[in-house]
Amino acid sequence: MKTRLTPPYTPEEAAELAAEALRDTLDAVRLTRRAGGLALCRDVFGRLRGLGQWAAALPVDGNIGNGGDPAALLRTQRHRHLMIEGRAPGVCAEFDVASPCHSCRCGRLAWHLEGGPTMSHKTLLRTGPLLPGGASPYGPLGLQGAVGLTLPSGFTGRVVARSGHKVAGLTWHAAPDGGACFPDGDGWIYVSNSELPLLGGASALRFRADGSIGDAYRILSGTDLNRAGGATPWHSWLSCELGHRGRVFECDPYGARAARPRLAMGRFKHEAAACDPERGVVYMTEDEPDGCFYRFRPGDWGDLTEGTLEVLCSSGGWRVVPSPAALLQETRHQVEDARHFDGGDGCHYAGGVCYFTTKSDTGLWAYDAQTSTLDRLCEGVRAITAAPSGDLYVARETTQIDVIAPDRAVTPFLRLEGHEGAELTGLAFSPRGDRLYFSARRGRTEGHTFEVAGPFRG
Known part of the structure; x- marks a missing residue:
């Protein structure tokens, strides 16, 4: 009225x-x-x-x-x-x-807010097994390219940054890890964490409309083991510290404002974060052998300064973590019925489902926020993102990325040769959905950040 x-x-x-x-x-x-x-x-x-x-x-x-x-x-x-x-x-x-x-x-x-994070229009079928070995929506992989990428016809790849080398005047960080893209006028920005002890943080690449790199800069410095993270709907980057009593830092991918710790989100070995705008919560994984799966419910969606930290329990419900600061007891041990996972890893929300991975068994899990159910989909997955088409793109234990279509068909999308033993991290699509970014890292020194462009499904 x-x-x-x-x-x-x-x-x-x-x-x-x-x-x-x-x-x-x-x-x-x-x-x-x-x-x-x-x-x-x-x-x-x-x-x-x-x-x-x-x-x-x-x-x-x-x-x-x-x-x-x-x-x-x-x-x-x-x-x-x-x-x-x-x-x-x-x-x-x-x-x-x-x-x-x-x-x-x-x-x-x-009532619209244009230029938000890429959202999936379709979602993975909620029931039934994954179906590996079907026909790829992009056809078979072709011959190996100049930078070691084997891609379907019509796709191209390039290295946009390399650890220890200059890019747009910035020395690109070692151990590149979690990443995300943000709109920037006619162009876009890709941010990448650095999993270095004490010298971690995050950097950003600013791309022009034609795909050329216009600038590179730091958005977070002096933090510890910044493993993965997550993008927010209001265009900030949550960079997660993996160290003991780690913190979540909210960073400005545009480089205009200093990063701020969001201590209400808990002090533990943070791995990744994923925003659920429908329920107004942020899901988080914990990299411990008995780590937990959390969600943070801010008092005001869009402001992560204050809120309530909750943990998923064996009953399927959520319970409040009494002391997120964890001064006397670790957050994962504060709730008796908390469900534990062996090494929480990547995390991504799409279409009402929060997907996350676990390190020990490289499992891919799907938490259906609408039905409050949790399913284990498959093994052999380390990192995950989603395209506007609803396809999931998962980085395997090997240097391969597979695509999981909404009908649950699983097929190879790319292979990276010449980087044996590397881990693929930081999968993220550009705002238009026509470019996929990721890094290949070996240890905490060597790292290459790639771009794959082509006719991705819309």
Whole structure:
């Protein structure tokens, strides 16, 4: 319901109207998040989280046109689109006055935040075994290329960075590990962790629209064993420390703001993180022989400063970890019914399912957040990501990446020759879904970061 405070009104009437407006706002945020969108409840004249990183943001407020200052709002937030008056039931907003926008149709404007992380439109079938050995959607692998990559017809590969070598003026870090891509105007950014003790951190490669590298820079320094991590819907990078009582650092892939530790997410041997925007939680893995599978529920989705850390239990439910700081007892031992895994590894969320891997048995697990069920899909997997098509791309124990189609067919996508004993890490698709990035690392010194471009399924 749209409300207007029209004088004269009593203090009681004003309080009632304000309470009604707040309920409407909170309902709109809740419905948007349930539909998979990103909604923030903020002062429209305050600082927007991730300022300068959104391709488009739509502020919705029913009182801007009654005494507000839209021009000041535009100057403050630099929005491409401005809602003058309106409301937001779910993911659409009716409006009175709005600036021209390509998505306007029949008096309605979709509430959208363009340029977010790549989302899968299709999902893996939720039941049934994986089916290896079928026909690849890209055909058979061809001959080995110049950089050691064997790819299907129509695909090309190149090395974009090498440990110890200069790239756009930056010496690329050793031990490249977890990675992710972020939109950057017409181009994009690939970030990569470094699993070095005490000198870990993360670096970024900025690509122009034509695929050339325009810049390279550090986004996190002086941290310990930054193994994997995860991208957030608001375009930050969660870099996870693998050391004893490790931390999660929230980093700015655009290099404008300093990284910040998010201590409420727990102190343990962090491996990877994956955001679930539908439930407003972040899943995390723990690299211990008896490690756990966690989820962090922030008090305000989009702000990881405070929240509740929970652990998956043998019963299938989640229980609160009493002391995330783990000063007296490790987080994995604080809940009696906690379910344990032998070395939590990679983690990726797509289509209502959080996929994660375990090191000891190289197992691939699927936690269905809709049904609260956990299945073990296969063995021999170390890293995982998803394409917009819904295909999963999994790095094997060998230097091979397979594709798992939504119908559960498993086929080879690429092989890397000449890097025997290397581990493939940091799988991530560019925002348009036409380029796949990953690194091949041996130990904590040698590492190559690759790009594969071609006709990936949309």
